[in-house]
Amino acid sequence: MIEFILNDKKVQTEAKSGMSLLHFIREEQGLKGTKAGCKEGDCGACTVLSGSLHKDNKLHYVSLTSCLTPLANAHGKHIVTVEGINLTNKLNIAQQSMHNNFATQCGYCTPGFVISLTGLSLREKPVTYTDSLNALSGNICRCTGYKSIEKAAKEVTEKLQKKNHHDSLNWLVKNKFIPDYFTDIPARLREIKNEQSFTEGVLVSGGTDLYVKHADALLDQEIQKASDFVPDKILFSNTKCKIGAGVNVTNLMENCEFARYFPYVKSHLKLVSSEPIRNMASIGGNFVNASPIGDMSIFFLALNSSLYIQSSIGAIREILLKDFFLDYKKMDLQDHEFIQHISFEIPDQNTYFNFEKVSKRTHLDIASVNTALNIKLNDNIIKETHIAVGGVAAIPKYLNQTNTYLKGKKLTVSTIIAAQDIMQKEISPISDVRGTETYKRLLARQLFYAHFLKLFPNLFKLKDLVA
Ligand SMILES: Cc1cc2nc3c(=O)[nH]c(=O)nc-3n(C[C@H](O)[C@H](O)[C@H](O)COP(=O)(O)OP(=O)(O)OC[C@H]3O[C@@H](n4cnc5c(N)ncnc54)[C@H](O)[C@@H]3O)c2cc1C
Numbered sequence: 001m002i003e004f005i006l007n008d009k010k011v012q013t014e015a016k017s018g019m020s021l022l023h024f025i026r027e028e029q030g031l032k033g034t035k036a037g038c039k040e041g042d043c044g045a046c047t048v049l050s051g052s053l054h055k056d057n058k059l060h061y062v063s064l065t066s067c068l069t070p071l072a073n074a075h076g077k078h079i080v081t082v083e084g085i086n087l088t089n090k091l092n093i094a095q096q097s098m099h100n101n102f103a104t105q106c107g108y109c110t111p112g113f114v115i116s117l118t119g120l121s122l123r124e125k126p127v128t129y130t131d132s133l134n135a136l137s138g139n140i141c142r143c144t145g146y147k148s149i150e151k152a153a154k155e156v157t158e159k160l161q162k163k164n165h166h167d168s169l170n171w172l173v174k175n176k177f178i179p180d181y182f183t184d185i186p187a188r189l190r191e192i193k194n195e196q197s198f199t200e201g202v203l204v205s206g207g208t209d210l211y212v213k214h215a216d217a218l219l220d221q222e223i224q225k226a227s228d229f230v231p232d233k234i235l236f237s238n239t240k241c242k243i244g245a246g247v248n249v250t251n252l253m254e255n256c257e258f259a260r261y262f263p264y265v266k267s268h269l270k271l272v273s274s275e276p277i278r279n280m281a282s283i284g285g286n287f288v289n290a291s292p293i294g295d296m297s298i299f300f301l302a303l304n305s306s307l308y309i310q311s312s313i314g315a316i317r318e319i320l321l322k323d324f325f326l327d328y329k330k331m332d333l334q335d336h337e338f339i340q341h342i343s344f345e346i347p348d349q350n351t352y353f354n355f356e357k358v359s360k361r362t363h364l365d366i367a368s369v370n371t372a373l374n375i376k377l378n379d380n381i382i383k384e385t386h387i388a389v390g391g392v393a394a395i396p397k398y399l400n401q402t403n404t405y406l407k408g409k410k411l412t413v414s415t416i417i418a419a420q421d422i423m424q425k426e427i428s429p430i431s432d433v434r435g436t437e438t439y440k441r442l443l444a445r446q447l448f449y450a451h452f453l454k455l456f457p458n459l460f461k462l463k464d465l466v467a
């Protein structure tokens with residue numbers, strides 16, 4: 001049985017665990033405020049909040065696209081739809097701010113926007129205007145225009161500046177951001193037993209890949225819920241970092257220790273989809289999606305990561321991520337296996353890392369070309385590099401020959417130009433909706449140079465590289 005709190009109501013249901021949360025909310029519960037727009041994670045009309053109790057006993061809410069969320073992932077959570085943020089006879093602050101700023105016309109997108117803004121108010125940390133715009137990065141409006149919605153976001157952000165973070169829920173209730181039943185949610189969530197496990201059918205982690213194509217087929221199916229057995233912790237030892245395959249993109253972006261070694265992780269991973277998708281999209285799912293432009297695949301290929309793959313009898317084998325991708329959407333993974341975690345060497349002070357991505361839109365779009373570079377130096381001599389490029393081959397491409405060429409060379413303009421020539425021979429982009437072959441080759445070149453221009457601005461100038 002799946003058990004959770006939907007707004008103010010406890011739900012216990014025998015519905016299939018593979019049913020999308022959107023379907024359950026609208027069709028089984030009759031809550032029609034949550035809208036079905038694209039059903040592909042792109043429009044945000046179906047956005048809901050998912051609250052869970054953390055070890056510190058605090059409630060932590062994230063936004064999700066309910067069209068791509070399996071019902072199983074709601075188990076033990078507080079799911080909040082637009083009906084669940086209404087105050088008695090009054091608009092809440094997010095709704096009122098949209099109203100004050102004329103931020104709605106046909107209204108189809110509006111539930112998604114007010115849910116995202118309410119989610120912003122539930123954050124544990126102080127929020128900025130930029131945070132509020134990021135919170136709306138998964139919401140699209142077709143008729144109002146974004147300026148008035150941005151003004152509403154600004155109004156909400158300004159009101160949140162006075163928030164008492166030591167007594168967050170009570171402050172939010174008192175100041176009309178959320179209804180008062182929220183204060184009982186922690187105790188009510190504690191009553192739900194977490195012993196339920198979902199171990200039948202297809203394995204689903206965040207659902208952001210599988211549910212785009214298979215939501216209808218999964219409606220009457222049971223699923224295996226990845227979070228029941230795939231680890232979701234980020235651990236550091238002296239020399240290694242070990243990341244559970246269930247870790248999602250937001251977890252990575254917000255991990256303080258990870259940011260110590262990858263100071264630009266937030267700006268790099270902000271280029272991955274939108275906030276609700278990042279809250280759901282797991283690293284394991286990104287690898288197994290096996291898209292040639294998978295951002296996580298490119299990021300972790302450049303870290304020369306190892307995968308730990310577990311079989312149904314518990315045996316674990318280790319392979320390098322660069323050997324995992326065999327051909328287009330084919331990988332070294334058997335039906336009875338799953339990725340348990342990945343591991344890589346923590347960069348030392350002589351190691352430099354950069355990630356670049358160009359897509360048609362800056363946010364909520366997959367790459368035309370993406371690339372990551374990891375380079376280790378000894379004085380000015382290259383000890384080793386690991387460079388990966390996406391969108392230029394049938395698989396996320398690890399540049400074996402380019403890396404081999406660079407090893408032991410002096411880091412100079414002529415070395416980088418020669419390496420770029422080798423990269424062009426290693427890649428084989430095709431013309432498709434994301435650009436022609438010529439365009440992708442040019443992008444790959446520019447992004448390859450961008451790594452060195454960003455990491456070593458004293459050594460490289462654009463005019464020397466592209467002269
Ligand atoms: C609107 C939208 C925007 C997107 N933008 C981007 C983007 O900018 N960049 C990008 O790279 N991707 C993007 N994606 C693709 C997707 O979000 C990612 O690939 C994501 O990481 C998939 O993870 P998931 O947990 O949601 O996978 P799921 O859908 O849960 O699973 C995907 C596949 O992986 C398998 N799987 C999951 N976990 C494991 C495991 N531990 N071991 C073995 N198999 C496993 C599942 O069985 C399934 O076959 C986007 C998707 C959407 C809908």
Ligand code: FES
Nearest residue numbers: 037038039044067
């Ligand atoms: S319906 Fe468009 S994101 Fe879910």
Ligand code: FES
Nearest residue numbers: 105106107141142
């Ligand atoms: S108000 Fe019509 S889509 Fe936004």
